[in-house]
Amino acid sequence: MEKKTLTDPIGDGKPFISVERLTKTFGKVVAVDDIAFDVHQGELFGFLGPNGAGKTTTINMLIGLARPDSGTIHIAGSECTRNPKAAQQLIGVVPDESNLYPELSGFDNLCFCASLYGILKSERQHRASELIKTFGLEEAASRKFGTYSKGMKRKLTIAAGIIHRPPILFLDEPTTGIDVASARQIRQLIDDLHHAGTTIFLTTHYIEEAERLCERIAFIVNGKIIAIDSVHNLLQPIQDKKVMIISVSNSAKELHQKLAVKFPHLTFQALSDTQIRVESDQAISVGSLLRFIEDHGAEVTEARRIRPSLEEVFVRLTGIELNIMKKEKEKDKGRNSL
Amino acid sequence: MKRWIAYWNIMLKDMRTYYLKPPNISWGLIFPVAWTGMFFVKSGRGLESILSLLPGVMAISILFGTTSMLSVTVTFEKKNRSFERLLLAPIPLELLMLAKTSGAILFGTINAFVPVFIGLFLADLSQVQWLTVIPAVVMIAIASTFLGLFIAVSVSEVFEAQTFSNFFRFPMIFLCGLFFPVVSLPVFLKPISFMLPLTYGVDILHGAVQGDNMLPLWVDFLLITLYCVVLFFISLRNIYRKWII
Numbered sequence: 001m002e003k004k005t006l007t008d009p010i011g012d013g014k015p016f017i018s019v020e021r022l023t024k025t026f027g028k029v030v031a032v033d034d035i036a037f038d039v040h041q042g043e044l045f046g047f048l049g050p051n052g053a054g055k056t057t058t059i060n061m062l063i064g065l066a067r068p069d070s071g072t073i074h075i076a077g078s079e080c081t082r083n084p085k086a087a088q089q090l091i092g093v094v095p096d097e098s099n100l101y102p103e104l105s106g107f108d109n110l111c112f113c114a115s116l117y118g119i120l121k122s123e124r125q126h127r128a129s130e131l132i133k134t135f136g137l138e139e140a141a142s143r144k145f146g147t148y149s150k151g152m153k154r155k156l157t158i159a160a161g162i163i164h165r166p167p168i169l170f171l172d173e174p175t176t177g178i179d180v181a182s183a184r185q186i187r188q189l190i191d192d193l194h195h196a197g198t199t200i201f202l203t204t205h206y207i208e209e210a211e212r213l214c215e216r217i218a219f220i221v222n223g224k225i226i227a228i229d230s231v232h233n234l235l236q237p238i239q240d241k242k243v244m245i246i247s248v249s250n251s252a253k254e255l256h257q258k259l260a261v262k263f264p265h266l267t268f269q270a271l272s273d274t275q276i277r278v279e280s281d282q283a284i285s286v287g288s289l290l291r292f293i294e295d296h297g298a299e300v301t302e303a304r305r306i307r308p309s310l311e312e313v314f315v316r317l318t319g320i321e322l323n324i325m326k327k328e329k330e331k332d333k334g335r336n337s338l
Numbered sequence: 339m340k341r342w343i344a345y346w347n348i349m350l351k352d353m354r355t356y357y358l359k360p361p362n363i364s365w366g367l368i369f370p371v372a373w374t375g376m377f378f379v380k381s382g383r384g385l386e387s388i389l390s391l392l393p394g395v396m397a398i399s400i401l402f403g404t405t406s407m408l409s410v411t412v413t414f415e416k417k418n419r420s421f422e423r424l425l426l427a428p429i430p431l432e433l434l435m436l437a438k439t440s441g442a443i444l445f446g447t448i449n450a451f452v453p454v455f456i457g458l459f460l461a462d463l464s465q466v467q468w469l470t471v472i473p474a475v476v477m478i479a480i481a482s483t484f485l486g487l488f489i490a491v492s493v494s495e496v497f498e499a500q501t502f503s504n505f506f507r508f509p510m511i512f513l514c515g516l517f518f519p520v521v522s523l524p525v526f527l528k529p530i531s532f533m534l535p536l537t538y539g540v541d542i543l544h545g546a547v548q549g550d551n552m553l554p555l556w557v558d559f560l561l562i563t564l565y566c567v568v569l570f571f572i573s574l575r576n577i578y579r580k581w582i583i
Contacts, residue, residue: 063426065582088428099419103355115347116427118340160423 014077016041016168016199017062022071024057024223031057033223034071039201039216041167044194046214047203050320054223055203056096059172062201063093075168089117092166096173096203098153102146106137106156109145110163117164124163131159135189151182158186168199175209187213211310221318231310238308238316244278245271245306246289249299252276262292274301341429345437348424352441356411362445365403367452373398374453377517388461393543394516395453396475397536401482401507404446408439408486409499416581417496425582431574439483446479470546470555477562478539484569485535491576515540521552535565 015038024032032054039045049055060066062073064084073080075087100109107128114124132141135155140148145156154174161169171190175183190213194200204210210217211231218228227234248255256268256276266284269277278284290300306312314320356362374395381387415421424434457463489502512518513527514536523531531537538558545551551558 065422065425067582085428085430088426091426093422093426095419095422097419099422101351101355101420102418104351112347112351113423116344116423116429118343118428120343 014041015039015074016043016076017045017201018072018074019058019062020072022058022061022073023069024054024061024066025069030223032061032068035220035223035225036071037218037225037228039199041199042194042197043216044190044200044202044214046210046217047201047220048205048207048210048217048314049203049220050205050318053220055220056172057223058220059093059170059201059203063091063170064088087168089164090166090168092161092164092169094158094161094169094171094174096176098150098157100145100153100157100160103144105142105144106148106152107132107141109156110160113160114163119164127163127165131163135159136185151178154178154182154186155189158189162193162198166198168201169193171200171202173204174202175204175206207311207314208309217310219314219317221320227313227317234310234313235308238312240281241308241312242280242282242284243306243308243312244284244286244289245302245304246276246278246293246300247274247302248276248293249301250274251298255293255296255298258296259289259292263289341433344427344429345433345440348434348437349440349444352411352438353444356407357441357445362403362407369399369402371453371456374456388457389463389548391517392453392457392461392463393540393547396450396543397478397514397516397540398511399449399453400446400475400478401510401536403449404442404479404482405486405489405503405507406500407445408442408483409489409493409503410496412438412487412490413493413496413499416490416494421581431577435487435570435574435577439480439487442483442486443476443479446482447475450475450479465547467546470542473559474539474542474546477542477559477566478536480566481535481539481562481569484566484573487573488569488576491573491580510534510536513537515544515552519552535562535569538562538565 017039019038020036022032022035023030035054035058037045047055047058057066061068062075062080064080068081071081076090078086080087101112104112110128110131111121111124114127115121119127129141132138135158137152137155137159140152145153148156158171158174161171174190175186178186187209190200190202194213202210202214214231216228216230217234218225220226250273252272252274253270256270259266259268259276259278265280265282266289267279269279271277278289284305286303290303293300374391377391377394378387381391412421415424424438425431427434429437454463485506486503489499489506493499493502509530510516513523513531514520514534515531516536520528520531520537520541538553538561541551541553542555542558542562545555545558
């Protein structure tokens with residue numbers, strides 16, 4: 001696969017993470033199919049895709065928890081394909097599930113994680129206290145990790161991933177399955193880390209999160225990267241589009257065909273049984289549309305304009321509805337937590 | 339230096355989190371006492387039997403203390419994915435697994451001296467060659483721990499680890515000369531006995547406590563060391579093959 005890359009945004013010319021022709025199969029299933037990308041120093045790079053697209057397999061290969069079938073990985077100049085240990089001092093990993101030790105307190109968990117990187121006792125205690133404060137976990141610091149809420153667990157897991165101050169951080173679905181306030185706080189922390197110069201590789205299925213945080217994004221579907229560019233460039237083709245979502249009581253699929261005949265200058269797409277998406281290069285006349293729908297026996301429950309977003313780009317490129325993707329993910333999380 | 343900080347802290351964490359818990363300590367005390375009591379009553383020879391029972395009870399204390407704890411803790415950490423943290427640490431896998439097993443080895447070694455401590459009050463242990471007993475205990479602890487490691491990397495569920503441990507452990511009680519001499523085993527069981535590492539460890543203990551070893555001690559030490567090396571490297575290979583897929 002030809003490597004898709006932007007001009008180096010940092011300016012040193014060398015990618016911090018460089019992946020060439022990476023492939024991984026499990027039996028007959030091709031989990032990652034000949035992908036290539038670069039991540040530059042200090043960049044916040046988003047890796048987006050639905051369940052089973054190959055995001056976690058890619059991360060696992062980058063961090064050394066999975067062996068690629070073919071291809072090469074370079075991290076900070078070290079060849080890591082055959083020797084993943086070469087870069088492990090430089091990377092921090094926050095897995096998609098909080099995997100600290102339930103029997104240890106929050107503070108002890110952080111100290112232990114720091115010790116794995118050879119940090120001396122006084123320094124690791126200092127760093128643990130600092131991070132506990134930064135993440136607002138002071139009151140829970142001496143409590144066992146197993147008693148933490150999901151949001152607190154995520155925060156401590158992120159703290160554990162950065163306690164050795166790695167220049168590269170891999171974040172796998174950092175805000176999935178947690179409350180809104182915690183998710184917002186974590187996004188802010190990611191943003192702060194990015195501004196402090198940490199190179200971040202973020203996988204998420206929250207496209208708005210990626211749009212807000214990331215500089216560049218790769219879309220991965222069925223193990224293949226289908227697009228990779230800056231958020232600005234990805235949005236460019238739809239920047240001038242006018243888009244509406246009309247919610248109807250029923251028969252959206254039947255209705256959208258009739259609408260297409262009646263309004264040939266508009267593009268219609270049935271998103272579900274009750275949702276129709278309308279797109280145009282010009283302003284959309286809402287009144288005539290709604291009248292037509294109601295004349296055909298359907299009740300309009302909502303009609304809203306949506307601003308062009310990365311979500312639109314994702315849907316166009318992949319044909320996958322984001323709400324379906326989110327539901328799948330939440331279902332999986334629920335199943336895992338049972 | 340950095341690697342040794344990691345090594346020490348992994349071992350310390352395991353000791354605190356798993357081994358030095360009240361249930362394990364009580365298990366470490368009750369189990370050897372129960373076995374000593376059982377064979378003591380069965381022998382019917384009164385306090386004279388203490389010396390002949392001591393090697394077996396020490397070995398069984400180590401075996402049960404190490405294999406069950408290590409196989410369960412490693413499987414548990416693998417299951418809840420905290421083991422991934424260790425795999426991501428910038429230390430070689432060999433050192434990581436030595437750190438993971440050191441706690442169990444230490445726990446098993448301490449366990450072995452519980453029956454010795456009890457025996458001090460019941461029998462004259464002045465003839466025991468402690469300079470042979472101590473390395474023998476350490477070697478049995480290493481072999482049993484590495485057997486636990488081998489079990490841990492062969493299964494994926496905690497209950498499987500327990501079942502698989504018992505599959506090895508209980509036959510070993512009867513086949514390795516702990517309480518019944520290997521020479522008196524039926525002919526068809528003897529080859530199995532000589533295939534088990536504990537046989538050689540127990541033989542050293544019998545030699546050190548009563549002077550009735552069946553093989554030269556250096557042969558016993560050589561063979562049990564060989565078993566330790568083989569078990570460790572098979573386990574490492576399995577981790578590479580099964581856990582870093």
